[in-house]
Amino acid sequence: MKLFAPIRSFLSETGSVARFVSRYFQEIFQPRYEVRQFIRQCFTIGYKSLPLIGITGFIMGLVLTMQLRPTLLSYGVVSKLPVMVSLAIVREIGPVISALIFAGKISSSMGAELGSMKVTEQIDAMEVSGTNPFKYLVVTRVLAATLMLPVLTVLSDAIGLYGSYLGVNIKDHTSLGLFFFEVFNTLHFGDVLPATIKTFFFGFAIGIIGCYKGYNSSKGTEGVGRAANSAVVISSVVVFIIDLLAVQITDVLGLN
């Protein structure tokens, strides 16, 4: 029986996550809607994450360009640098890096915030006072995370491509117009749309895991730390798992 304990705990965890998710979908369509709280969460989760994700995207674009250049140079196709970098950023690196940074910043803060509220019994107090804590705390956060990550990813892609443009201009010279002409000449809807759609799932997963971990934390302050930590770890892994699923699905649908 002891041998099956980890499996059993894994299965019970999965089951409670599934119930948490189904409750989220039940609550989201039921009035009353916490619009003001949702907008505040959007501001906190989305707008305040922009500097971090923007810097990350910029550095990724610049570094990727500089790293790819010697290889492309040895093949004599340095002129294809914008093509390669734009495909890499838009299809994979932009969404995944943004999601990972987002998970690190948002999932942990959700886990810690909701966890401390849970252990200080603020959630219970909220329930007593007649406010639906799930609607007020979880739905707004998860929805904000789901909608803000795509926005952040688009901006991060744009900043990353600008970084790539600067990276190209370190060794070679190209105009911004030509660079973006080549980028958009390369990109197809099949590159942009699946990448954008999967960021909604990333955002949802990050939000829901962060909230679940915080909402179900226990054992005092130690539980809060653990909730924050496991929220980041699990949501990062889930981002990659969703990425794997997304590439399989786009491949099956022939969008790749």
Next chain:
Amino acid sequence: MAKDTINNVKLGLFISSAVAILIISLYLIGRNQNFFGSNFYLRARFSNINGLIAGNNVRFSGIQVGTVDKIRVIDDTTVEVTLIIDKSMKPYIHKNSTAAIGNDGLMGNKVINITPNKIASPVIEEDGLLFTRKAPYTDEMIEKLSSTNNNVEVLSFKLVNTVDQLNNSKALWSILNDTTIPVNLKLSINNIKEASIKINELMDVIHEIAKDLHEGRGTAGMLLKDEKAATDIKQAIANIDKASQESVTAIAAIDSVVQQLHEDMFYGKGAVHTLLRDTQFVSRLNHSMDNIEKGTAAFSEDMEALKHNALTRGYFKKQAKKTKSVK
């Protein structure tokens, strides 16, 4: 509350900028794929599309004008490609334009190149069928290259043989090793050089002469240029002509004289005729000469007799003494 409003504005700016970027990107990508804007369709049929896929670019005289929309197999030898073309290009694509599948660069994607024809033709209608031209495919190029390779192989083999023969040729090597040849060659070249200098000088002289001739200097020049001389010469020739005519009359006169002389000589009665033609006269002359000879001999005897004659002996002695004293 005021802070909330500012935050909302920031959030709105944040979201709308991202949405704007996404929409602009999608529009730019869509424009490249002709999802927006007014387009029309054209068709082209190929026997082999060589890996062309939907979404590949279509170029008209090198300008990006559209993309490949769909590809469908009509029968076992024909593949029909539908092209989406920008409507603004419609007035320029004529019915006799030809489509060919090409490569965008050495390793790039396939493209369809529409080439206009110089011969006038009406503008193509929507959904019209373009003529197609078979472009040189890589496989065919490689096939040709392999036959070229074979030729090169044969050539190189023959070249090796030639070089062997050259290497084994004693005559060639003796020519190459002969150190006197360069010296002689150098001398010959020097001679040629000198000869050419002389030819140049000669040419100068000829030039000078020609110039003189042209300007009418010297005898030849005068002949060619001086009109007075020409008149004189003409006059002289006329005179010669006249003289020759007169000489003809003179010759006729001489001829008649000779004729007369001839007749007189052979048939006349003058002294010449007698001398030349009268045989009787000759015999008489001979006879006379004989008589003279005989007369002379008799005279000599008479003279001898006189010398010995007493009456005349003294005279002859006197004569002999006179001759001696003179000597």
